[in-house]
Amino acid sequence: MNDLVAKIQAVLPQVAKPARYTGGEWNAIVKDHTQVDLTVAWTFPDSYEVGMSHLGSLIMYHQINRRADACCERAYAPWPDMEAKMREHNIPLFTMETWTPVGGFDIIAFPLLYELTYTNLFTCLDLAGVPLRSADRTEAHPLVIAGGPCVFNCEPLAPFLDVAVLGDGEFVIHEILDAYKQWKEAGRASRRELLRRLAGITGCYVPAFYEPSYRPDGTIEKYIVTDSAAPAVVHRATVDDLDAIDFPTAPVVPNIDIVFDRAQVEVFRGCTRGCRFCHAGMVTRPVRERSPEKVQQLAREVVRNTGYSELSLVSLSTADYTDVANTVRKLSAEMTCAGVNVTLPSTRVDAFSVQIADAVQQVNRSSVTLAPEGGSARIRRVINKTVSDRDIRDAFKAAFTAGYKAIKLYFMIGLPTETDDDLRAIAEKGHWALEIAEEILGRQEARNVRITISVSTFTPKAHTPFQFEPQVGIEETQRRQWVVKRACKDRRIEFKGHHSESSLIEVLHSVGDRRVSAALLRAWELGARFDGWTDQFRYERWVQACVDVGVDIKYYAARRKGYGEVFAWDHLFAGVTKEWLIDDHMRAMAETEVADCRWENCDVCGACMAFGVQPVLKPAKEGSL
Amino acid sequence: MKLRIRLAKQHTARFFSHLDIQRTLERTLRRAALPLAYSQGFNPHPRMSFASALATGASSEGEFIDVDLTDDVAPAEFVARANRCTPPGLTFVDAREVPAKGDSLFSLVDTAAYRLTLSAASVAVVADAVAAFLAQDVIEVAKEGKRGTRLVNIREQVYDLAVEGSLPEPGGARVVVNLRAVLQSGSQGSLKPETLAEGLAQVSPAFADTVLVGTHRLMIYRREPRTGALQEPWDL
Ligand code: SF4
Numbered sequence: 001m002n003d004l005v006a007k008i009q010a011v012l013p014q015v016a017k018p019a020r021y022t023g024g025e026w027n028a029i030v031k032d033h034t035q036v037d038l039t040v041a042w043t044f045p046d047s048y049e050v051g052m053s054h055l056g057s058l059i060m061y062h063q064i065n066r067r068a069d070a071c072c073e074r075a076y077a078p079w080p081d082m083e084a085k086m087r088e089h090n091i092p093l094f095t096m097e098t099w100t101p102v103g104g105f106d107i108i109a110f111p112l113l114y115e116l117t118y119t120n121l122f123t124c125l126d127l128a129g130v131p132l133r134s135a136d137r138t139e140a141h142p143l144v145i146a147g148g149p150c151v152f153n154c155e156p157l158a159p160f161l162d163v164a165v166l167g168d169g170e171f172v173i174h175e176i177l178d179a180y181k182q183w184k185e186a187g188r189a190s191r192r193e194l195l196r197r198l199a200g201i202t203g204c205y206v207p208a209f210y211e212p213s214y215r216p217d218g219t220i221e222k223y224i225v226t227d228s229a230a231p232a233v234v235h236r237a238t239v240d241d242l243d244a245i246d247f248p249t250a251p252v253v254p255n256i257d258i259v260f261d262r263a264q265v266e267v268f269r270g271c272t273r274g275c276r277f278c279h280a281g282m283v284t285r286p287v288r289e290r291s292p293e294k295v296q297q298l299a300r301e302v303v304r305n306t307g308y309s310e311l312s313l314v315s316l317s318t319a320d321y322t323d324v325a326n327t328v329r330k331l332s333a334e335m336t337c338a339g340v341n342v343t344l345p346s347t348r349v350d351a352f353s354v355q356i357a358d359a360v361q362q363v364n365r366s367s368v369t370l371a372p373e374g375g376s377a378r379i380r381r382v383i384n385k386t387v388s389d390r391d392i393r394d395a396f397k398a399a400f401t402a403g404y405k406a407i408k409l410y411f412m413i414g415l416p417t418e419t420d421d422d423l424r425a426i427a428e429k430g431h432w433a434l435e436i437a438e439e440i441l442g443r444q445e446a447r448n449v450r451i452t453i454s455v456s457t458f459t460p461k462a463h464t465p466f467q468f469e470p471q472v473g474i475e476e477t478q479r480r481q482w483v484v485k486r487a488c489k490d491r492r493i494e495f496k497g498h499h500s501e502s503s504l505i506e507v508l509h510s511v512g513d514r515r516v517s518a519a520l521l522r523a524w525e526l527g528a529r530f531d532g533w534t535d536q537f538r539y540e541r542w543v544q545a546c547v548d549v550g551v552d553i554k555y556y557a558a559r560r561k562g563y564g565e566v567f568a569w570d571h572l573f574a575g576v577t578k579e580w581l582i583d584d585h586m587r588a589m590a591e592t593e594v595a596d597c598r599w600e601n602c603d604v605c606g607a608c609m610a611f612g613v614q615p616v617l618k619p620a621k622e623g624s625l
Numbered sequence: 626m627k628l629r630i631r632l633a634k635q636h637t638a639r640f641f642s643h644l645d646i647q648r649t650l651e652r653t654l655r656r657a658a659l660p661l662a663y664s665q666g667f668n669p670h671p672r673m674s675f676a677s678a679l680a681t682g683a684s685s686e687g688e689f690i691d692v693d694l695t696d697d698v699a700p701a702e703f704v705a706r707a708n709r710c711t712p713p714g715l716t717f718v719d720a721r722e723v724p725a726k727g728d729s730l731f732s733l734v735d736t737a738a739y740r741l742t743l744s745a746a747s748v749a750v751v752a753d754a755v756a757a758f759l760a761q762d763v764i765e766v767a768k769e770g771k772r773g774t775r776l777v778n779i780r781e782q783v784y785d786l787a788v789e790g791s792l793p794e795p796g797g798a799r800v801v802v803n804l805r806a807v808l809q810s811g812s813q814g815s816l817k818p819e820t821l822a823e824g825l826a827q828v829s830p831a832f833a834d835t836v837l838v839g840t841h842r843l844m845i846y847r848r849e850p851r852t853g854a855l856q857e858p859w860d861l
Contacts, residue, residue, distance in 0.1 A: 307651070
């Protein structure tokens with residue numbers, strides 16, 4: 001037994017949930033490192049339970065491991081109790097599959113799904129023994145890459161990343177691995193040479209080759225490309241046909257309870273509903289559906305290979321899937337007798353969606369979750385959440401008719417142009433639900449109905465029409481929460497407000513630039529870990545960090561940005577052009593809605609032209625259902 | 626038909642909690658496409674019942690579950706098929722058919738045999754503590770319960786205790802001692818190995834710096850109170 005294994009075994013009984021670190025899951029892929037040319041440590045900067053729930057990670061694990069010449073192993077950010085033990089006993093960050101130190105891998109890949117995981121990236125690199133700054137790494141160190149939705153503005157992490165990979169990973173990862181392999185076989189000559197090769201791949205952004213300059217007022221003057229190998233604007237990598245790519249039908253099955261503990265099949269990618277605050281809907285355009293035949297085939301395989309008792313059909317809005325009703329009905333009928341439930345991750349706000357959810361969601365019949373996002377019809381036009389008051393009422397009716405006794409409603413506050421009337425309209429939706437409950441269930445039954453109103457705070461995200469908008473700030477958020485809360489006048493309505501302080505720090509990340517990187521690092525030095533977890537987040541730590549390095553949070557969070565400003569993410573092209581974003585922002589101010597281009601006319605946002613793709617809808621083939 | 630199954634959990638699987646094992650077994654048996662009988666209701670679960678929960682971190686070769694099946698499967702075939710679908714560390718050791726209407730396993734067993742691994746100053750320290758322990762009739766240890774702390778006589782929960790072997794610890798002056806312990810473990814009361822170690826330190830102060838480094842469950846039994854005879858779950 002080698003020394004590291006002995007040390008790990010000695011600390012495992014002393015930490016919470018040791019199975020987070022042991023590996024040994026069904027379908028985990030263990031390869032002999034001496035038999036492959038490349039090793040990748042897929043390092044999720046959050047807990048095992050969150051990381052294992054991420055479908056994108058399962059997809060990439062499969063993509064890399066299906067190559068005979070490469071192996072991909074997983075690592076997760078250790079929870080603070082484990083981090084302390086690792087430091088105490090000199091245990092480096094190690095992988096689940098073979099307990100190999102991450103620092104010895106060729107490539108460390110970080111999926112970035114949520115801004116408040118960034119400080120965990122430092123923990124992982126530091127425990128791996130890898131210099132935090134790209135500039136300090138040598139040919140002997142792993143290549144540090146990152147992907148996922150957050151990389152579309154990865155400037156706050158720019159000094160720490162060698163390469164950020166934008167867009168769909170399925171093809172571009174192989175280009176990266178091939179380039180790395182050539183460089184490695186040629187004797188690992190110079191790290192810069194490797195970065196130059198990678199900079200030439202569509203989707204690969206090498207921050208070191210771009211140099212921002214600033215104006216006296218603090219805004220960005222321009223970005224200069226400092227290496228001829230790097231393009232002026234980095235385009236996203238885009239997969240055009242989901243039926244043509246390999247999907248993981250034998251994903252790793254966790255031994256412990258995780259956040260999404262179920263089989264997942266992706267039914268489509270992208271969303272063009274056009275909600276103006278939504279980052280995911282802007283950086284994944286256009287909609288590309290997988291065919292129902294393929295979805296059903298994958299669903300059967302993944303259930304057979306995992307033994308899960310729940311299958312989830314996932315996408316940004318599964319009720320929008322062309323063949324949703326048939327696919328759900330068919331899979332449900334097939335699987336229920338084997339004890340497998342089919343579920344949809346979220347419910348669109350209308351009667352149809354509630355009915356589909358009800359047809360399948362036998363696991364949790366107690367409540368249905370709906371996200372109207374905006375309280376008044378006016379604010380919903382501003383944010384382009386094209387849900388009418390009638391849709392909301394119909395969804396409530398469908399829910400109570402189906403026998404639900406609880407409804408959870410999600411809203412956003414602090415939205416551009418928002419007034420107190422819009423806020424009171426949020427509470428009003430709760431009262432509507434109660435009225436409808438009384439109509440349908442009768443006064444007596446309706447006494448037991450529970451309505452939960454959860455409000456989060458609008459956070460501007462890069463590449464969205466609302467990127468120009470400020471956040472309202474902590475006091476104002478609290479005041480607006482109070483306005484909603486006070487308007488909830490029935491004890492059956494429960495109000496939940498989101499932490500205003502962590503929303504503020506999230507903006508620092510989401511629309512921050514390279515100067516913010518110093519604050520991130522400082523916050524980590526001051527102990528910031530798992531900032532997305534309310535029990536771990538400490539606002540004072542972030543305030544202190546910003547003071548220490550001279551970063552003004554208000555400059556990033558509270559300032560309205562001009563249409564003509566250069567943004568830290570302008571050289572990263574996610575699909576929507578800046579012109580379109582400006583147009584759409586103006587339409588928001590005019591309270592004008594935009595139709596969904598998958599069903600209506602193209603709005604010329606830029607994605608299809610730039611990437612040579614188009615919206616792909618796939619109705620079921622004649623006779624196949 | 627109902628099968629009684631003996632399982633082992635070792636290596637990484639010893640860190641599974643009781644719920645983890647339950648979930649993992651469900652998935653294992655489903656992957657193996659064995660004809661599980663499901664409970665009724667909106668959220669059907671395979672009909673399985675477990676003997677008793679083992680602490681997370683302990684290994685075992687004496688875990689028992691009863692599984693209801695809708696079709697007959699030869700026990701040997703059941704074991705072979707299930708073992709092709711288990712995650713590393715979890716092993717189906719044996720299976721036998723039991724009467725479909727019998728009592729639940731949980732209510733049948735009340736005793737467990739363990740191999741405890743201790744890191745001690747010397748074998749003599751452990752042997753002396755064991756001898757002192759067995760020589761007494763009453764050894765009271767404080768136990769946290771729902772209604773506050775109370776004293777429990779743990780001596781009557783210990784049916785057998787013996788040093789089984791030892792090894793010098795690599796590079797150290799200490800030794801690793803294996804202790805075989807047969808302890809009460811069931812719905813009427815259970816003695817945890819950690820509490821036993823406390824009791825040993827109480828009767829023999831020299832034992833105080835001894836560390837319980839490993840717990841391995843060997844088997845579970847039903848104990849005949851008068852004769853002390855132990856019956857394995859197969860015979861119940
Ligand atoms: S280019 Fe047109 S069709 Fe394509 S995503 Fe944009 S608006 Fe939709």
